[in-house]
Amino acid sequence: xRVAVVWNCDCKGVINQFGQARPxxxxxxxxxxxxxxxxxxxxxxxxxxxxxxxxxxxLERFMPPAPQIRPSGIVFNRAEGIQGDHRYSHVPAMLxxxxxxxxxxxxxxxxxxxxxxxxxRLMRDCGVPTPNFRVMRLGTESTGDLRFPVVVKxxxxxxxxxxxxxxEPAQLRRAVEMIVTQxxxxxxxxxxxxxxxxxxxxxxxxxxxxxxxxxxxFGDRETHLMTWEAKYVAAATPPQICPxxxxxxxxxxxxxxxxxxxxxxxxxxxxRVDLRIDRSGQPxxxxxxxxxxxxxxSSYVLAAMTAGHSFSSLVNxxxxxxxxxxxx
Numbered sequence: 001x002r003v004a005v006v007w008n009c010d011c012k013g014v015i016n017q018f019g020q021a022r023p024x025x026x027x028x029x030x031x032x033x034x035x036x037x038x039x040x041x042x043x044x045x046x047x048x049x050x051x052x053x054x055x056x057x058x059l060e061r062f063m064p065p066a067p068q069i070r071p072s073g074i075v076f077n078r079a080e081g082i083q084g085d086h087r088y089s090h091v092p093a094m095l096x097x098x099x100x101x102x103x104x105x106x107x108x109x110x111x112x113x114x115x116x117x118x119x120x121r122l123m124r125d126c127g128v129p130t131p132n133f134r135v136m137r138l139g140t141e142s143t144g145d146l147r148f149p150v151v152v153k154x155x156x157x158x159x160x161x162x163x164x165x166x167x168e169p170a171q172l173r174r175a176v177e178m179i180v181t182q183x184x185x186x187x188x189x190x191x192x193x194x195x196x197x198x199x200x201x202x203x204x205x206x207x208x209x210x211x212x213x214x215x216x217x218f219g220d221r222e223t224h225l226m227t228w229e230a231k232y233v234a235a236a237t238p239p240q241i242c243p244x245x246x247x248x249x250x251x252x253x254x255x256x257x258x259x260x261x262x263x264x265x266x267x268x269x270x271x272r273v274d275l276r277i278d279r280s281g282q283p284x285x286x287x288x289x290x291x292x293x294x295x296x297x298s299s300y301v302l303a304a305m306t307a308g309h310s311f312s313s314l315v316n317x318x319x320x321x322x323x324x325x326x327x328x
Contacts, residue, residue, distance in 0.1 A: 001043075001044050001045070001073060001074065001323075002044070002045045002046075002047070002062060002063045002072060002073030002074070003039050003044040003045070003046050003047075003073060003074055003075075003076055003319065004046070004047045004048075004049055004058075004059055004062055004063065004073060004074075004075045004076070005032065005035060005036060005039070005046060005047070005048050005049075005075075005076045005078060006049055006050070006051045006055065006075050006076070006077055006078060006079045006091055006102075007032060007048070007049075007050065007051065007078045007079055007080075008022070008050065008051050008052070008079045008080050008081060008082055008091075009050065010050055010052075011052075011082045011083070012052075013050050013052025013053055013054055013082075014052060014053055014082055014083065015053060017083070018083065018084075019083050019084040019085070020083060020084060020085065020183075020184055020185075021082075021083045022080065022081060022082055022083060022087060023157065023161055023182075023183065030295075031293075031294055031295040031296070032048060032078070034296065034311060035076070035078075035294065035315055036048060037312075038311060038312035038314075038315035038316060039076065039315060039316065039319070041312045041316075042312065042315075042316040042319070044319075047062045049062075051077075051079030051081070051082075051090070051091040051094075052082065055091070055094060056094060056098050056100075059073075059075070059098070059100055060098075063100070070327065071099065071100060071101055073100075074100075074101045074102060074103070074319070074322065074323060074326075075091075075095055075100055075101070075102035075103065076102070076103050076315075076318075076319060077091055077092060077095070077102045077103050077104045077291075078291065078294070079091035080158070080291070085156070086110065086111040086114050086115070086156070087114075088110040088111075088113075088114050088290070088291065089107035089108075089110040089111045089114070090107075092104070092105070092106055092107045092110060093107040101322070101323075101326045102322065103269055103270075103318055103319060103321075103322040104268060104269050104270065104290065104291060104322070105266065105267050105268045105269070105271070105290040105291070106266065106268060108266050109265060109266040109267050109268060109290055110290050110291070112265050112266055113265050113267065113271075113287075113288050113289065113290040114156060114158075114290075115155060115156060116153070116155055116156070116188050116287055117133075117135055117155050117186070117188055119261075119265055119287060119288060120133055120188075120190075120287075122264040122265060123260075123261055123264055123265075123285055125264070126260055126263075126264045127260070128257050128260050128261050128264065128285050129257065129282065129283060129284050129285065130190075130284055130285045130286070131151075131190040131191045131192075131193055131276075131284050131286070132145065132146055132147075132190065132191045133146075133188060133189060133190035133191070134146060134189045134190075135155065135186050135187070135188060135189070136172075136176045136186065136187045136189050137176070137180055137186050137187070138173075138176065138177075138180075139172050139173035139174070139175065139176030139177055139187070140173060143169070143172070143189070146189065146190075146191055147191055148166070148167055148168060149165055149166060149167045149192045150165075150166050150172065150189050150190060150191055150192055151163065151164070151165055151166070151189070151190050151191075151192050151225070152164045152165075152166050152172065152175040152176060152179065152187050152188070152189050153179070153187070153188050154179050154183040154185055154186075154187065154188070155185050155186045155187065155188050156183075156185050157183060157185075158289070159231065159232070160225075160226055160231055161183070162178070162179050162182065162183055163225065163226075164178075165192060165223065165225060166189075172189065175187070176189070193276035193278050193284050193286075194224070194278065194279060195276050195277045195278040195279055196215060196244075196276065196277045197215065197216045197218070197224070197226060197274065197275070197276055198213050198214065198215055198216075198244055198246070198254060198274075198275045198276075198277065198283075199213070199214040199215075199216070199272055199273070199274055199275075199299040199300070199303070200213055200214075200254060200255065200258040200272065200273040200274075200275065201214070201270075201271075201272050201292065201299065201300045201303035201304065202258060202259065202262050202267075202270060202271050202272070202273065203269075203270050203304070203317065203318070203321065204269070204270075204321055205268060205269065205321065205324075205325050208259050208262065209307075210255040210258065210259065211300075211303035211304055211306070211307045212242050212243040212244075212303050212306040212307055213242070213243055213244040213246060213251060213254060213255075213303070214240050214241070214242045214243075214244060214299040214302055214303050215240065215241040215242070215244035215245075215246075216238045216239075216240060216299075217238050217239045217240070217241050218238050219238065219239075221238065226238075226274070237297075240299055240302055242299075242302050242303055242306045243306060246277075250277070250281060250283070253283060254275060254277075254283055257273075257275075257283060257285060258273040258275070258285070261273050261285050261288050262288065265288050265290070267288065267290050268322075268325065269318060269321050269322050269325065270292065270300075270318050270321070271288055271289060271290050271291075271292060272288070272289045272292035272299065272300050273285060273287075273288045273289075274286045274287055274288070274289070294314075294315070296311060301314065
């Protein structure tokens with residue numbers, strides 16, 4: 001099968017540089033080379049291409065319109081977008097319009113999960129526990145019944161960009177002002193849950209496989225937060241424990257609310273849910289990532305390998321899950 005892996009590494013392939021640019025700097029880490037090798041090992045013909053204004057022209061050459069009903073190829077979508085609102089939804093929307101099947105969530109699923117406030121409202125509506133929160137633009141709005149400390153983060157960003165732990169109102173005003181100024185968007189302010197942090201990797205659609213739970217072990221670190229540094233600076237990254245040592249009944253609850261979050265957020269094929277367990281054993285969903293990292297050091301890949309996958313079999317399994325969704 002022809003498989004085009006689509007990413008966003010070079011952000012120059014646009015008609016105009018206009019609107020909110022992607023704030024995170026993309027740093028190739030070898031994951032895409034490994035992904036291409038895995039797909040080739042699975043017997044697929046591959047192409048790596050940018051998710052920009054030239055994408056559809058390149059795809060039409062690589063997987064030309066087929067005389068039969070089925071398209072002649074599929075996209076393994078890893079595109080995070082270039083600029084504008086809800087940029088994770090841009091490449092899926094282009095593929096939908098052009099009639100090209102692809103892995104992962106739809107434009108709706110990516111837009112919902114990219115907006116942390118909408119995600120939390122969806123979770124709350126279906127009974128999934130999530131920390132109490134407010135949306136702020138000035139930092140002077142009433143915190144209502146929110147209890148300090150609180151976590152402040154941009155409403156629409158990934159990778160823990162702008163994440164801050166705040167202990168009192170004056171600090172909150174400064175934190176919100178920084179987010180509004182630097183990221184041109186509202187701030188999400190939510191109660192900090194002091195406790196264990198668990199990542200739950202999900203794979204599938206109608207029947208969801210919940211992979212072994214992963215714990216980020218903060219140990220005696222001063223700050224128990226998955227900041228940008230904790231995610232991407234090797235010296236600051238907390239160890240990961242998989243499978244996490246969690247009592248059976250609580251583990252069942254974590255799996256159930258993760259599946260409920262996946263469904264409520266309109267995710268497809270694969271995703272990762274991040275949770276906290278407070279000191280009393282109560283779980284809270286922090287957010288869901290509809291395009292979790294697939295580097296060899298990521299919690300998603302660690303969970304899959306603990307379940308018995310190799311990196312190659314995981315990549316090809318995600319592709320198979322998407323293919324089945326279209327053609328079963």
